[in-house]
Amino acid sequence: MPEQTVDLSVSLAGVALKNPVVVASGTFGFGREYSQFYDLSALGGICVKGLTLHPRAGNPPPRIAETPRGILNSVGLQNPGVEAFVAEELPFLRQYDVKVIANISGNTPEEYGIMCETLAAAGVDMIEVNISCPNVKAGGMAYGTKPELAAEVTETAKRHAGDVPVMVKLSPNVTDITEIARAVAGAGADALSLINTIRGMRIDVKTHRPVLHMNTGGLSGPAVLPVAVRMVWEVANAVDLPILGMGGVSCGEDAAQLMLAGASAVAVGTAIFADVYAPLHVRDQLRDLAAAQGLTAVSQFTGAVRAW
Amino acid sequence: MPKQQTCTILSKVWLNQDTVYLSLLAGDMVRTTFRGPGQFLHIKCGDGLMLRRPISVSTCSTDGSEDQISVVFEIRGQGTAWLAERNKGESLDVLGLLGNGYPIAPESRCLLVGGGIGVPPLLGCAQYTQGRSSAILGFRSSDKGILQDRFRKSCASVQLATDDGSLGYHGFVDAVLQNTLERDDAYDAVLACGPRPMLKNVAAVSRQFGIPCWVSMEERMGCGVGACLVCACGMKDGRMAHVCKDGPVFNAQEVDWNA
Numbered sequence: 012m013p014e015q016t017v018d019l020s021v022s023l024a025g026v027a028l029k030n031p032v033v034v035a036s037g038t039f040g041f042g043r044e045y046s047q048f049y050d051l052s053a054l055g056g057i058c059v060k061g062l063t064l065h066p067r068a069g070n071p072p073p074r075i076a077e078t079p080r081g082i083l084n085s086v087g088l089q090n091p092g093v094e095a096f097v098a099e100e101l102p103f104l105r106q107y108d109v110k111v112i113a114n115i116s117g118n119t120p121e122e123y124g125i126m127c128e129t130l131a132a133a134g135v136d137m138i139e140v141n142i143s144c145p146n147v148k149a150g151g152m153a154y155g156t157k158p159e160l161a162a163e164v165t166e167t168a169k170r171h172a173g174d175v176p177v178m179v180k181l182s183p184n185v186t187d188i189t190e191i192a193r194a195v196a197g198a199g200a201d202a203l204s205l206i207n208t209i210r211g212m213r214i215d216v217k218t219h220r221p222v223l224h225m226n227t228g229g230l231s232g233p234a235v236l237p238v239a240v241r242m243v244w245e246v247a248n249a250v251d252l253p254i255l256g257m258g259g260v261s262c263g264e265d266a267a268q269l270m271l272a273g274a275s276a277v278a279v280g281t282a283i284f285a286d287v288y289a290p291l292h293v294r295d296q297l298r299d300l301a302a303a304q305g306l307t308a309v310s311q312f313t314g315a316v317r318a319w
Numbered sequence: 320m321p322k323q324q325t326c327t328i329l330s331k332v333w334l335n336q337d338t339v340y341l342s343l344l345a346g347d348m349v350r351t352t353f354r355g356p357g358q359f360l361h362i363k364c365g366d367g368l369m370l371r372r373p374i375s376v377s378t379c380s381t382d383g384s385e386d387q388i389s390v391v392f393e394i395r396g397q398g399t400a401w402l403a404e405r406n407k408g409e410s411l412d413v414l415g416l417l418g419n420g421y422p423i424a425p426e427s428r429c430l431l432v433g434g435g436i437g438v439p440p441l442l443g444c445a446q447y448t449q450g451r452s453s454a455i456l457g458f459r460s461s462d463k464g465i466l467q468d469r470f471r472k473s474c475a476s477v478q479l480a481t482d483d484g485s486l487g488y489h490g491f492v493d494a495v496l497q498n499t500l501e502r503d504d505a506y507d508a509v510l511a512c513g514p515r516p517m518l519k520n521v522a523a524v525s526r527q528f529g530i531p532c533w534v535s536m537e538e539r540m541g542c543g544v545g546a547c548l549v550c551a552c553g554m555k556d557g558r559m560a561h562v563c564k565d566g567p568v569f570n571a572q573e574v575d576w577n578a
Binding site for chain 1: 320321322323363367368369370371397412414538539540541542543544545546547548549550551552553557558559564578
């Protein structure tokens with residue numbers, strides 16, 4: 012029997028990804044470090060380290076703590092600023108055949124607007140609007156937890172992004188994520204990405220001190236996968252927008268769960284710290300899983316959950 | 320550029336009740352990624368833990384058909400406890416060689432100042448400088464002492480200090496450093512590795528004598544290659560450097576010791 016070929020390509024709000032595996036913002040820098048290990052063109056897309064209008068030094072260390080099947084981080088959006096990204100990092104990424112998704116965070120809707128204009132002019136493939144970073148005091152998560160603020164940021168971003176699709180990254184730190192998803196969809200978002208990290212805390216019982224200098228941080232890794240699957244499923248049922256699913260993906264079956272729940276593509280993040288090749292393994296395992304199930308395209312997983 | 324590869328454990332020795340020496344067979348890792356003594360390995364410690372553990376290279380060699388790397392670590396938590404249970408012949412998933420290493424030449428005459436589990440990486444510096452360097456090694460007590468004989472073979476002189484006076488000088492290594500430099504300060508550099516308060520004091524003494532001082536910093540680490548930005552080290556100019564990529568070795572005068 013001839014080997015079944017599986018079409019890996021997917022579309023995310025009109026952006027054609029050669030495969031559905033993207034790397035998650037904050038875990039992959041601007042790609043330089045991992046380009047030492049493999050050709051970045053092997054990835055479907057790269058969500059770059061979160062950008063702000065001006066450079067940010069981030070939070071004092073410790074910024075990371077290990078937890079059962081997960082990690083907490085509180086980097087605090089350390090980044091060189093959007094202009095340095097455009098001048099120094101984007102040209103590097105453009106050497107590769109990979110979709111570049113610029114992740115942005117602002118303190119005000121105006122800041123989101125300025126960044127969208129800069130990035131659209133620079134020609135990124137997509138803008139991921141972070142309204143959900145748990146690690147900064149101003150803005151950040153506040154936008155992600157109030158529907159009217161989330162809508163305002165989305166509208167502003169859309170108005171300034173030109174033809175570049177705007178994907179809004181949702182926070183799981185809410186009572187009802189569909190409420191935010193509906194508000195953002197109503198404001199014109201082209202796609203949604205979820206989930207960002209879940210707020211958590213770890214305390215060193217010897218010193219009675221939190222391990223993170225900022226006391227709390229964002230939880231990621233396999234521990235959050237079931238939360239991500241549930242939220243992707245809820246959002247997919249609530250709005251008619253393509254979804255980039257993420258949260259604890261470390262193998263093909265994890266990715267398939269998010270896609271079955273409704274995601275068009277998936278992002279791999281924390282798993283890269285244990286295995287730099289994790290995104291490529293997820294891609295191959297997803298392809299093999301699709302082949303084993305007789306599918307002709309991985310996109311056939313999307314939304315195919317047979318819910319009870 | 321660094322590699323992620325499987326390394327076989329060639330030998331394992333318990334140096335004291337909570338410190339383990341492992342020698343690893345490392346393919347061509349040293350030949351292809353060595354930048355100087357003081358680099359580190361990021362070792363996966365079982366499937367249950369999400370983060371690798373950064374462990375400084377003690378010594379490495381390219382003499383055999385396969386490169387060899389030795390590491391020494393102290394059991395501090397779950398990851399290092401797992402690693403301490405590995406035995407000769409078992410394989411480890413290793414990312415390396417990472418970081419920059421000490422910027423020294425084989426002809427350098429250095430003063431090596433180590434504290435506790437900061438001592439092992441300086442053995443690589445001693446070997447690299449071919450017996451020209453001298454060492455000041457500090458431990459909490461005599462039963463915590465490690466690698467003294469190896470240092471004696473590779474150094475012009477070795478001085479010991481313990482916090483409780485049970486071995487060598489009764490006190491901290493920065494006091495021994497001060498005495499040593501008062502007698503002879505014709506060193507190219509002071510290379511230090513150990514707890515942060517020790518590094519801060521060693522940096523101050525070196526500065527007083529006008530000798531360049533390089534320190535190996537430690538911070539909780541994520542990716543190990545410079546992408547995730549968690550292992551931040553505040554610098555005097557306000558910059559946030561990262562231990563894994565910009566370090567682990569820093570010019571002591573550039574570190575913000577009050578951060």
